[in-house]
């Protein structure tokens with residue numbers, strides 16, 4: 001350590017002195033004495049470290065500067081890490097951005113249930129009630145199932161189903177469906193966790209009904225079909241239709257289950273999207289059980305939904321894992337509210353943001369881009385571009401959605417830096433960088449977010465000018 005830095009370290013104020021300043025008094029109104037003291041000690045420690053470096057600045061920070069540092073640290077510590085994001089990526093179900101944004105009806109139901117709620121209490125009789133009653137009957141009504149359950153997510157639904165229905169026995173799956181969904185969710189691993197044995201049949205591209213038939217033993221419990229969520233096998237291919245598998249299962253006293261992944265409750269072909277099998281259609285194949293996610297195409301909260309026959313659902317409802325995987329009251333409230341919207345499919349399209357975004361006409365997207373462009377009239381290098389958007393969430397993977405975006409390039413500010421500034425805005429704005437420009441896709445942006453985006457862009461420019 002240099003001699004002169006030792007002298008400078010001595011001239012740093014004591015914590016006690018700092019606590020007596022007016023700036024400290026303001027902090028002490030908001031934080032406890034102990035919290036402020038800790039923050040000041042931390043600030044002083046950092047400053048000492050800086051001053052003892054050979055290349056340290058000459059000036060010793062003033063008490064005021066030290067307090068400002070402590071204040072910034074205290075505020076940053078308090079700031080909520082999980083916060084709102086404006087999704088301008090053009091990916092409707094972006095797993096990193098929390099998948100489905102909820103319908104306002106679901107949001108208010110969550111707020112209401114956040115207090116005390118009749119989660120397991122029958123208000124009519126004043127006795128213990130069923131936790132899943134409302135959600136299960138809505139799921140049955142919407143899918144045509146006899147029985148239904150809801151758990152934490154679809155991975156949990158698959159785990160529960162395979163454990164409860166095939167634990168100790170064998171599950172037959174086509175080699176073309178041994179998929180990894182993402183985030184490390186691999187069907188073979190889940191089967192291993194379930195204590196059932198995986199029996200692979202067929203090949204990557206072709207699996208026939210006779211392959212399943214030949215693999216059935218006295219240990220077989222379940223024939224599992226996994227929906228090709230995030231990939232397609234094209235070309236020289238064959239798969240056994242679900243209805244044939246269901247018939248085979250029935251004939252041999254087994255259960256047939258479909259992991260539908262991003263199951264949709266509404267028929268997407270009505271907005272010109274490709275056909276994704278609906279939950280009702282999947283049950284219509286004769287499957288005993290269908291599982292799907294609440295927060296993919298259905299546009300609800302994170303949940304795993306199971307619909308099927310009493311024979312398949314009853315043992316799962318009574319299974320000990322059910323307790324470990326169950327939903328909390330806030331999620332259940334959002335789920336019930338979302339399902340209730342689907343009772344009238346037009347209401348669902350109008351209110352469930354995921355459906356509304358997928359149902360948008362090209363004209364509406366262009367119009368939104370034009371409105372944003374108009375709000376940005378004072379910026380120079382801004383233009384409208386045709387873009388390619390996606391449903392995401394492992395749905396419609398091969399279907400690009402033609403969309404429209406606004407791209408921005410600010411002079412002397414790399415697009416990656418502009419993107420970073422927008423990410424740090426409140427609310428955060430996430431677009432994508434393409435060809436050296438920041439691209440904001442209008443498919444996933446709401447009209448009410450345009451002002452927010454324009455203000456943030458203007459701010460990024462000013463902080464650059466400054």
Ligand SMILES: *Cc1c(COP(=O)(O)O)cnc(C)c1O
Pocket residue numbers: 153154155156158181185226227228229230259260261262292293294303304393394
């Ligand atoms: C997404 C997906 C899952 C996992 O669902 P989560 O709700 O994310 O747990 C499982 N299976 C398939 C086929 C999927 O697409």
